[in-house]
Structures are given as C-alpha cells and as structure tokens.
Amino acid sequence: MIEVGIAFLVLFALLALSIPVSFALLLATLVGLALVGDFPLQIVAQTAYSPSSDFMLLAIPFFILTADLLASGKLGQSVIGLATKLVGRYRGGVGQTSIATSVVFSGVSGSAVADAAGLGSVLIPWSTKVGYPAPFAAAVNSSTSILGIILPPSIPMILFASASGVSIAALFVAGIVPGVILAFAFAIVCWTVAVKEGFPRTRLKFTIKSLLKDLLLAMPAILMPVIMIRVVLLGGIATVTEVSVLSALYAIIVRVVFYRDLPMRDFLRSIVNAAASTGVVMLLIMMSSSLSWFLTVQQAPQQLATMFIENVSSPFLILLVLNLVLLLVGTFLDLSPAILLLTPVFMPLATAIGMDPIQLGIIMILNLGVGLFTPPVGTTLYISSSIAKVPIERTVKALVPFYAASIVVLVLVTYVPQVTSFFR
Numbered sequence: 001m002i003e004v005g006i007a008f009l010v011l012f013a014l015l016a017l018s019i020p021v022s023f024a025l026l027l028a029t030l031v032g033l034a035l036v037g038d039f040p041l042q043i044v045a046q047t048a049y050s051p052s053s054d055f056m057l058l059a060i061p062f063f064i065l066t067a068d069l070l071a072s073g074k075l076g077q078s079v080i081g082l083a084t085k086l087v088g089r090y091r092g093g094v095g096q097t098s099i100a101t102s103v104v105f106s107g108v109s110g111s112a113v114a115d116a117a118g119l120g121s122v123l124i125p126w127s128t129k130v131g132y133p134a135p136f137a138a139a140v141n142s143s144t145s146i147l148g149i150i151l152p153p154s155i156p157m158i159l160f161a162s163a164s165g166v167s168i169a170a171l172f173v174a175g176i177v178p179g180v181i182l183a184f185a186f187a188i189v190c191w192t193v194a195v196k197e198g199f200p201r202t203r204l205k206f207t208i209k210s211l212l213k214d215l216l217l218a219m220p221a222i223l224m225p226v227i228m229i230r231v232v233l234l235g236g237i238a239t240v241t242e243v244s245v246l247s248a249l250y251a252i253i254v255r256v257v258f259y260r261d262l263p264m265r266d267f268l269r270s271i272v273n274a275a276a277s278t279g280v281v282m283l284l285i286m287m288s289s290s291l292s293w294f295l296t297v298q299q300a301p302q303q304l305a306t307m308f309i310e311n312v313s314s315p316f317l318i319l320l321v322l323n324l325v326l327l328l329v330g331t332f333l334d335l336s337p338a339i340l341l342l343t344p345v346f347m348p349l350a351t352a353i354g355m356d357p358i359q360l361g362i363i364m365i366l367n368l369g370v371g372l373f374t375p376p377v378g379t380t381l382y383i384s385s386s387i388a389k390v391p392i393e394r395t396v397k398a399l400v401p402f403y404a405a406s407i408v409v410l411v412l413v414t415y416v417p418q419v420t421s422f423f424r
Contacts, residue, residue: 004300007032007291012332021337022280025287032294039297047293048286054162055241060281062244063153065274067105069251069267070221074259078217093201094132095140095190098123102144103151103183104221112335112372116145116380120387131200134388136193139373139398142384143406144186146369149335151179152225153247156339156368158240159285160361163292163343167358168240174358174420178366178413185405193401220254281336288340296344315353319414322346326364330371334379338368359420362413370406373399 007028014024026044033039051057101123102115120141127137149156152172161168193199228247232238238246255262312318329338342364350360373381375396385395413419 003032003035004295004298006035007294011291015332021334022283022287025284025291025337025341029287029291029294032291032298036298043293044290047290051162051285051289052282056158056162056168056239057282057285059153059158059168059241059244060155061274061278062241062248063155063158064277065270066224066244066247066251068270068273069248069255069262070105070224074217074261075221075254078214078221082211082214082218092187092190092192092194092199094127094130094199095136095194096187098127098137098140099144099147099183099186099190102147103179104218105148112145112147112149112369113379113383115148116141116383117387119145120384124384124387128388133197133398134390135394135398136197136199138381138384138388138390138395139402140186140190141387142373142378142380142395143399143402144183145380145384146366146372147179147183149365149369150175150182150362152176153228153240153244154365155281156335156365157361159281159336159339160343160364162285163340164347164357164361166361170358171361172240174362175365177419177422178362178409181412181419182366182406182409185409186402189401189405220250220258224250284334284337285340288337291341292344300345315355316415318349318353319355322349323363323367323410323414326367327370327374330368331374331378333371335365335368335372338371339364356417356421359413359417362420363410366406366410366413370403370410374403 010031011024011028014027015021019027026048029044030041033041033044098119101119105115105119120138124134124137124141127140128134148154152175154172154175157171157175158168160166161171224247228243228250232243232246252262252267312321326338326342329342333341343361346360346364347357350357372379373384375381375392381392381395381399385392388395
C-alpha cells in the first residue's frame with residue numbers, strides 16, 4: 001500500500017503546482033508502477049486506451065453539442081423571459097429566475113461548467129442591472145449551476161456508469177427527485193436572503209398573452225428532456241448513446257425550423273466547442289482509468305473497505321466519513337477525474353454495507369458538485385466571480401446559505417434511500 005500512498009502524494013503535489021489534472025494522473029500512475037516494478041510501463045497505454053473504446057461514451061460529445069446549440073440564440077432569451085415573468089415579481093425572484101433557468105437547461109446541457117459560463121454571462125449582468133449585489137448574483141449562478149449535473153441528462157452520471165457498470169437510465173431517473181429538492185432549497189435561500197437584505201423585485205408587464213408567447217418560445221427546451229429521457233430512453237426505444245444523437249438532431253431541427261437562427265458559422269462553432277470539450281473529458285477518462293487500474297491491482301479499494309468495516313461498525317458513521325471524504329476531495333479535484341478515480345474505491349465499500357450503487361452515484365455527484373462552488377478549486381465559483389467582476393472571497397461569503405442548503409439535501413439523499421429510488 002505504500003506505493004499507492006506515494007502515488008497519491010505525487011498526484012496532490014502536482015495538482016498543487018497547477019499541473020493539468022490529466023498529466024498529474026498520468027505521472028502519479030507512472031511513479032506508482034515504477035515503485036512496484038512488476039509491471040511494464042506499456043501497460044499504462046493499454047489501460048488508458050481501453051475505456052476510450054466504450055460505445056457508451058459517444059453520448060458525451062452529442063450531449064455537449066445539444067447544449068451548445070440550444071443554449072445559444074433566441075431560445076436562451078426566451079427561457080429567461082419566461083422564468084422572469086413566472087417568479088420575478090416575488091422576493092428573491094431574480095435569484096429564483098436563475099434557478100428556474102438552470103432547471104430548464106439542465107435537461108439539455110448535463111454540465112455544471114457549461115451552465116455557469118453560458119447562463120452566467122446573461123443572468124449575472126441582468127441580476128446586477130435590476131439591483132442585486134454582484135456577489136449574490138455570482139453565488140446564485142455558481143451554486144445553481146450544479147443542477148445541470150444532478151438532473152438528467154448528466155455527463156458525470158455517464159462517467160459514473162462507465163466506471164461502475166450500473167445503468168445510465170437508472171441513474172438519470174434517480175437524479176430527478178434530489179435535483180428538484182435542491183432547486184427548491186436554493187429557491188428558499190434566495191427568498192430568505194432577499195427578504196432579509198431587502199432586495200428589489202422585478203415588475204415586468206404580465207399578461208396571459210405574453211406568458212403564452214414566452215411559453216411557446218421556450219417549449220423546445222422544456223420538452224427536450226421529457227421526450228428524450230422519459231419517452232425515448234426510459235421507454236426502451238433507444239439507448240443513451242442513441243438518445244444523445246437524437247437530442248443533437250432535435251436541437252438542429254429546432255434552431256433551423258422553429259427559430260431560424262442557426263447560420264453555418266454558428267453551427268461549425270458549436271461543433272468545434274463540442275469537440276474541444278470532449279477531448280478534455282476523454283483525456284481525463286483515459287488517465288483516470290490507468291490510475292484506477294493501478295489502485296485495483298494493488299487492492300487499495302478492497303483494503304480501504306475492509307479498514308472501514310473493521311474500525312467503524314455503524315453504517316451511519318461509514319456514510320458520514322464517505323461524505324466528508326468526498327466533500328474534501330471535491331474542493332481541490334475536478335468533478336470528472338474525481339468520479340473516475342473514486343468510484344472503484346467506494347464501490348466495494350458500498351457493497352459491503354449494502355448500499356445501492358445508484359444511490360452511491362447520486363451521493364458522489366452531489367458531494368463533488370458542491371466542490372464545484374467551493375474554494376480553493378471551485379470551477380463554477382471562479383467562472384461566476386469572473387463574470388460578476390467580484391473577488392472570490394465576497395462570493396464565498398454570499399454562498400454560505402447555499403452551502404447550508406446543499407448539506408441538508410446531501411444528508412437527505414444519504415440517509416433516506418427512497419429519495420433516489422422514488423421513480424424506480
């Protein structure tokens with residue numbers, strides 16, 4: 001086990017030096033294998049290549065392309081306009097508009113970072129323009145962006161399914177109730193803070209005709225997850241990979257036929273963005289796979305599970321420690337490599353205490369999602385603060401009630417299994 005410990009020390013040291021995560025994973029694996037000495041280093045290339053041939057991972061570029069196509073153009077403005085008219089008039093309505101918009105676009109993006117950057121560039125300037133403090137606007141955007149990875153479709157769920165072998169469809173369904181509960185918890189936070197601080201309300205002219213018009217314009221985004229996930233995927237009509245392709249085709253048809261705002265220049269830009277994002281994710285998958293293989297060969301997951309079972313007799317405490325570890329890891333390691341790295345470690349532990357692996361997946365994604373808006377390496381935190389042009393520490397201060405709401409939902413998901421099995 002000492003080789004595993006040294007490999008992780010190398011990994012953390014490289015991350016502290018701002019070495020890209022993929023290269024840090026590769027170097028840590030090479031150091032571990034060199035210390036063991038029983039394996040040829042060529043095996044790193046073999047284990048890295050193996051997951052790249054997984055047919056299921058083809059869903060990633062097509063879901064990214066779908067998000068890029070649907071979130072840009074007239075559709076984004078239509079969804080924001082609809083959400084504003086529905087909840088903008090209430091206390092905290094501007095923040096709740098961000099939440100409602102994130103819920104809608106979570107059904108097409110599957111990426112918290114994509115939502116933070118894409119929606120934040122519109123919602124944060126709009127929030128500050130109507131009188132909300134910039135730190136609070138950044139806090140709302142950075143926290144609500146994680147709804148995109150909890151509500152289906154979700155790229156981290158695809159990665160967890162690839163690493164664990166569980167059903168993607170089951171994971172998608174399991175994320176619905178936790179995602180909705182988290183959205184409501186964030187909405188309550190927005191209302192509470194707005195009442196306490198006296199934030200202004202937005203008073204757009206509200207008529208049934210204008211509401212129906214905005215609803216009609218936003219309907220393609222609202223219907224996409226319903227049609228593709230509930231009807232096509234869960235109805236057994238297509239696999240998740242086929243659904244991703246159909247989703248991209250759906251987005252193209254909507255932009256060309258319904259909105260008529262997809263020039264060839266924008267279409268090519270979306271393809272290039274999807275290809276670049278996929279390249280980053282695939283490199284993480286490949287390098288994480290090599291390190292995960294090294295951990296498995298050294299029997300680190302099994303030894304960790306045995307240590308927990310022998311020293312912590314209560315499943316309640318085991319789950320508590322598991323959450324604390326995931327929260328800590330999520331603060332300095334990005335979500336995708338963390339899932340790929342830790343899933344083989346925690347799966348034996350979950351099996352030992354009789355936990356449903358689907359529930360484990362939701363717990364991991366929610367924990368690591370909180371890490372996305374937690375320093376020191378909070379991706380959505382940095383993106384949102386940059387857009388709002390405020391220091392990180394001011395955004396973190398505004399995020400405190402959102403952290404509290406996230407922990408409450410996390411406890412609920414961890415200790416009430418029915419939350420993740422409601423629709424299964």
